[in-house]
Amino acid sequence: MAQKEAIIFDLFETLITEFANGRRKVSRASRDYGSLIGLSNSEFQQQWNERQEMRMNGGYPTYRAVMMDILEKNKLPYVEHVIEALYQERILEKRVPFMDINTDVIDLLKLLKRKSIKLGLISNCTEEEVRGWAECPLAGYFDEVIFSYQVGYAKPDIAIYQLACSRLEVNPKHCMFVGDGGSNELAGARSAGMDAYQAAWYVPDFISSKISGFPRLAEPNELYKQFLDKQ
Numbered sequence: 001m002a003q004k005e006a007i008i009f010d011l012f013e014t015l016i017t018e019f020a021n022g023r024r025k026v027s028r029a030s031r032d033y034g035s036l037i038g039l040s041n042s043e044f045q046q047q048w049n050e051r052q053e054m055r056m057n058g059g060y061p062t063y064r065a066v067m068m069d070i071l072e073k074n075k076l077p078y079v080e081h082v083i084e085a086l087y088q089e090r091i092l093e094k095r096v097p098f099m100d101i102n103t104d105v106i107d108l109l110k111l112l113k114r115k116s117i118k119l120g121l122i123s124n125c126t127e128e129e130v131r132g133w134a135e136c137p138l139a140g141y142f143d144e145v146i147f148s149y150q151v152g153y154a155k156p157d158i159a160i161y162q163l164a165c166s167r168l169e170v171n172p173k174h175c176m177f178v179g180d181g182g183s184n185e186l187a188g189a190r191s192a193g194m195d196a197y198q199a200a201w202y203v204p205d206f207i208s209s210k211i212s213g214f215p216r217l218a219e220p221n222e223l224y225k226q227f228l229d230k231q
């Protein structure tokens with residue numbers, strides 16, 4: 001068994017969470033896309049979801065670019081101040097999970113840093129989703145941070161794991177990956193040659209139980225135990 005030199009973390013629902021007690025910390029229920037842009041909330045959500053991959057891999061470089069495309073395809077007018085207001089709202093909403101960091105997660109990072117292990121982050125995200133990162137208490141623990149929208153590919157593309165390993169100067173077989181499992185990221189990490197672990201501390205059981213085949217960690221400190229076992 002290869003000794004581990006680096007651990008790569010997912011961000012959302014692994015280091016931080018957008019949920020509290022099974023609900024979003026920021027409710028979106030009050031927004032009415034029908035009156036704002038002319039698409040019902042469910043139509044908008046569908047169009048937004050259809051563009052998920054291109055939002056993550058930089059295909060749409062900005063929030064404006066996604067919205068422009070949605071409106072154009074639906075022959076709806078692009079009203080600058082409406083889109084700008086939605087964008088600003090989204091920035092505020094996405095900052096929320098960075099504001100209260102779980103102390104168990106910080107304790108884990110401290111323990112790992114004491115072992116001189118390298119820490120990396122790979123997040124599938126867009127620019128406005130990670131504005132809170134640089135100032136949040138987690139940032140200082142990480143040696144390399146990869147945001148998908150900046151590098152042009154996203155998990156589970158093997159290239160993004162290879163990029164992280166190359167920046168961290170580790171062989172993937174000396175690397176652990178931990179994430180809640182969104183975007184099929186655990187299978188991607190395994191394909192890249194890493195040991196992958198499922199972070200199950202934030203996501204509700206009914207979601208996390210859909211993922212199988214990876215060691216399931218109920219608490220952040222279980223990752224530390226797994227790391228010690230590999231030494």
Ligand SMILES: [Mg+2]
Binds near residue numbers: 010011179180181
């Ligand atoms: Mg995640």
